[in-house]
């Protein structure tokens with residue numbers, strides 16, 4: 001097979017994509033689920049009543065960690081990010097569904113991650129007490145150059161095997177974790193809050209976490225979408241120290 005050189009040249013990205021593709025999620029979903037305790041089948045009729053009480057109820061549920069009313073909603077995100085982000089992401093087992101593109105059934109595209117200038121490059125301290133500081137110009141230049149060279153070499157090796165008739169599932173072994181992948185991830189507000197508590201750093205967090213910056217970038221974008229859909233729940237999450245109920 002003759003390949004167009006432009007098609008095999010690695011394309012480099014420093015960002016992540018998070019699109020909200022589908023949702024049934026609103027603060028009212030928390031309210032009707034919670035009010036069934038006292039109002040039974042009339043809980044739906046109570047929705048429009050007294051917004052201040054609704055806000056107070058959501059805050060009470062969050063504070064006292066009555067978590068199940070936050071599960072009656074659904075958000076599906078399309079995410080494009082490096083494989084090392086997905087590897088961390090899929091450790092979140094509860095309240096999440098995933099489907100990812102396949103390296104067995106399709107030829108993987110040469111899209112790779114390089115950190116941009118905002119990404120702090122140098123780690124100082126000891127495990128559990130790391131801080132990240134900016135690298136020097138020379139470290140930034142080296143990182144970009146070495147990554148690009150390595151990606152090009154790996155992708156050429158991948159194509160060499162494919163062109164010789166080796167199966168995609170075998171040839172992909174040479175590709176690095178900086179390769180972009182894509183997936184759909186579906187969650188509910190409770191499982192998203194648990195994810196955000198662990199995968200974002202935030203001044204309002206009662207229990208600080210120290211996630212890798214690249215998964216945090218995904219978390220921040222998911223949080224923006226969610227905050228627009230469920231503003232009262234989002235505000236209560238922040239007000240109560242960003243601990244999932």
Ligand SMILES: Cc1cc2nc3c(=O)[nH]c(=O)nc-3n(C[C@H](O)[C@H](O)[C@H](O)COP(=O)(O)OP(=O)(O)OC[C@H]3O[C@@H](n4cnc5c(N)ncnc54)[C@H](O)[C@@H]3O)c2cc1C
Nearest residue numbers: 088091092093094095096191194197198199209210211212
């Ligand atoms: C900063 C950071 C560093 C990390 N470093 C490492 C590392 O070095 N190595 C590594 O392997 N992982 C690491 N992880 C991943 C971490 O150990 C968790 O696997 C990941 O954060 C998912 O959390 P979770 O299990 O609470 O989430 P979920 O799988 O979504 O589970 C949600 C909750 O359900 C309950 N639950 C789920 N499964 C079980 C079970 N089997 N038994 C009992 N209760 C259960 C727990 O209460 C759990 O908190 C790291 C995570 C973070 C945030």
